[in-house]
Amino acid sequence: MRIFNNPTVKKISNFLLKKEVVIGLYILLALIAGAKQYTHHSFNNYLIYKYVYWHTVDSQNLYLNYSEYLDSNHYGPVFSLFVAPFALLPDGLGMILWNVANVAVLLWGIFSLPLSLRKQILMAWICAHEALTALFSFQFNIALTGTILLGFSYLIKKKEVQSAFFIAFGTLVKLYGIVGLAFFFFTKNKIKFILGGVLAFAVLFALPMLISSPNFVMQSYYDWYSSLSHKNDLNASLTSFQDISLMGIVRRVTADVTIPNTPFLLLGIVLFGLPYIRIKQYQHIGFRLMLLASTLIFTVIFSSGSESPTYIIAFAGVAIWFLVQSSPKNGWIIGLLVFAFVLTSLSPTDIFPGQVKEFIRLYSLKALPCTIIWLTLIYQMMTVDFQRHLIADK
Numbered sequence: 001m002r003i004f005n006n007p008t009v010k011k012i013s014n015f016l017l018k019k020e021v022v023i024g025l026y027i028l029l030a031l032i033a034g035a036k037q038y039t040h041h042s043f044n045n046y047l048i049y050k051y052v053y054w055h056t057v058d059s060q061n062l063y064l065n066y067s068e069y070l071d072s073n074h075y076g077p078v079f080s081l082f083v084a085p086f087a088l089l090p091d092g093l094g095m096i097l098w099n100v101a102n103v104a105v106l107l108w109g110i111f112s113l114p115l116s117l118r119k120q121i122l123m124a125w126i127c128a129h130e131a132l133t134a135l136f137s138f139q140f141n142i143a144l145t146g147t148i149l150l151g152f153s154y155l156i157k158k159k160e161v162q163s164a165f166f167i168a169f170g171t172l173v174k175l176y177g178i179v180g181l182a183f184f185f186f187t188k189n190k191i192k193f194i195l196g197g198v199l200a201f202a203v204l205f206a207l208p209m210l211i212s213s214p215n216f217v218m219q220s221y222y223d224w225y226s227s228l229s230h231k232n233d234l235n236a237s238l239t240s241f242q243d244i245s246l247m248g249i250v251r252r253v254t255a256d257v258t259i260p261n262t263p264f265l266l267l268g269i270v271l272f273g274l275p276y277i278r279i280k281q282y283q284h285i286g287f288r289l290m291l292l293a294s295t296l297i298f299t300v301i302f303s304s305g306s307e308s309p310t311y312i313i314a315f316a317g318v319a320i321w322f323l324v325q326s327s328p329k330n331g332w333i334i335g336l337l338v339f340a341f342v343l344t345s346l347s348p349t350d351i352f353p354g355q356v357k358e359f360i361r362l363y364s365l366k367a368l369p370c371t372i373i374w375l376t377l378i379y380q381m382m383t384v385d386f387q388r389h390l391i392a393d394k
Contacts, residue, residue, distance in 0.1 A: 019117065022124045026103040026131065033135035034096035044069050046095045046138040049079070053087040056080035056208055059216045063227035074231060075140070076172045077208040077220040084211075099135050102142035106131065106312075109149030114156055114285050119323045126319040126337075127312065129345045134309040144170055144177060145296070145313045151180035152292045156285075160189050164196035172204050175228070176303075176313070182295045185276065186288055231305065239362065242307045245300070246371050248364035261304055268302045275381035284386035286324050290377060293320040297374040301367050308348050308361075314370045315345060321377050336376065340369035 015021060037043045047069040055062050056077065065072050086094040086101070110127075111120050134142050147170040154163035163180070170177015187193050208217045237243055238257050247264045251257055272294060281287040296317030300306045322329075322337045344367075346352070347360045360366060 016125070017118060017121050019111070019121060022121050023107060025128065026107055026124070027100055029128065029132050030099035030103045030135055031096055033132060034099040034138075035092075037136060037138070038092045038095055043091070043095055043138060044071065046091070046098060048073050049075070049083045049098070049138070049140070050087040050091075050094065053080045053084045053211075056212050056216075056220075059212055061223060062220050063223045072227065074224075074227060075174055076224055077212075077217050078169070078172045078204050079140075079174075080208050080211065082173065095138060098138060102140065102146075103131060103135070105143035105146035106149075106316075107146070109146030109153070110316075112150055112153035113320075114153065114289070115323065123316070123319040123323055126322070126341075127315050129341075130312045130315040133345070133348060134312045137309040139309040139312070140174065141310050141312050144174055145316050147177055148180055148296065148313070149292070149316070151177075152183050152288075155183050155187050155193070156288065158187070158189065160187055160193035161196035161200075163187075164193055165200045168197055168200035168204055172201070176299055179295050179299050182272075182291065183288075186282060186291075241361070243304045244306045244308060244310070244361075244364045244366050245302060245304055246367060247302070247304055248306075249367055249371075252363045261302075265302055268298060271375075271378050272298050274378065278382070281381075281386050286386040287381065289320055289324045290381050290386075293317040293324070294374065294377050294381065296320070297370050297377070301371050301374060306367070308366060311344060311366065311370070315340070318344075318370060318373055321373060336369065336373050340373060344369045 037046075048071065051066065051068055052062055052073050052075060055066075057080075062073050062077065062080075083098070086098045088094075089097065106127075107124065110124050111117075113120060113123075115123070131142055147166045151163050151166040151170070154160070154166065163183075167177055167180035170180060184190070184193065205221075206214075206217070208220075238252055238255060242248075243251065246268075247259065247261050250264075251259045275281075275287075275291065275294070278287070294317065297314045300310055300314035303310070318337065318340050322333065325333050343360070343365060347357060347366055352360070
């Protein structure tokens with residue numbers, strides 16, 4: 001097309017595809033979101049995170065409702081150390097730097113992937129709006145996405161101990177991180193990976209004892225389990241801001257909140273696991289990246305705890321899936337990305353009229369494009385020869 005040959009358009013394109021521009025954009029988004037929410041006194045999530053540290057220091061139950069904030073904490077005890085540097089600062093500065101730290105981990109993960117720099121930058125652009133949505137809620141999901149990416153990248157680079165660390169860290173902070181074990185079969189040094197994982201879990205499990213006590217930390221892990229079990233029972237709802245999942249769509253469309261998660265999870269696990277039978281494809285980086293994308297999307301669309309800011313995890317998977325596709329990309333692939341960007345990423349914004357936004361939320365439709373893309377991805381993983389197709393450049 002002539003427009004892309006225009007010198008001005010080329011200059012703008014070249015500018016936007018610079019790594020430092022993307023990094024600057026993410027830092028700017030973090031600053032804007034943090035400052036805006038602070039001035040509007042809308043930072044309840046940050047207060048929850050902050051008091052995980054203080055309650056750990058004071059040996060107070062981490063999973064009760066406290067007067068300092070609404071709702072309750074659902075993060076593991078080791079989270080107290082991660083949030084400590086920010087909790088010690090004044091709220092305004094702490095929450096802004098918290099956002100900056102989260103996008104730093106996400107970008108670290110993106111730029112660690114076995115993709116060309118251009119594709120890494122495009123991935124960052126594709127995820128930018130979904131990251132902004134999570135930044136307004138001060139969501140740790142941004143950094144969690146980065147840790148999953150890092151767990152994958154280090155394993156691909158045959159750095160099993162580093163990979164195991166990020167998987168252990170993500171798991172002990174928010175359980176979602178355990179999905180990094182999906183990459184286990186991509187390493188030849190399985191014993192090294194297992195030993196590294198055991199060591200990382202042991203160290204991270206015990207680390208909060210440095211600012212509290214062994215008895216308190218042990219009790220906190222038990223309380224965490226009880227809290228998550230209770231939360232899971234409450235997630236299924238026809239009106240809440242959670243359950244933005246495949247199960248949520250079915251429950252809300254049928255107006256039947258009693259529909260259980262189990263049948264969906266069993267079917268999802270079977271479909272997720274099917275590509276593993278294609279052992280000869282493991283060696284191809286395209287196949288590996290597709291499994292990474294599948295893992296990121298699966299984690300969200302099959303979780304009844306998923307809410308709008310959780311979709312930074314799934315959208316990173318959508319971006320990877322799209323960028324791994326062979327070129328030129330067909331209309332179906334491009335259409336699915338546009339569908340996901342409009343319905344998944346933009347639906348919470350004022351671009352949509354209020355009634356339309358509420359309709360999308362009430363029927364968990366934010367999950368629909370990601371579900372369709374995930375099913376498409378599974379089909380591709382089962383049928384494509386990755387030696388000849390969908391080969392990601394390095």
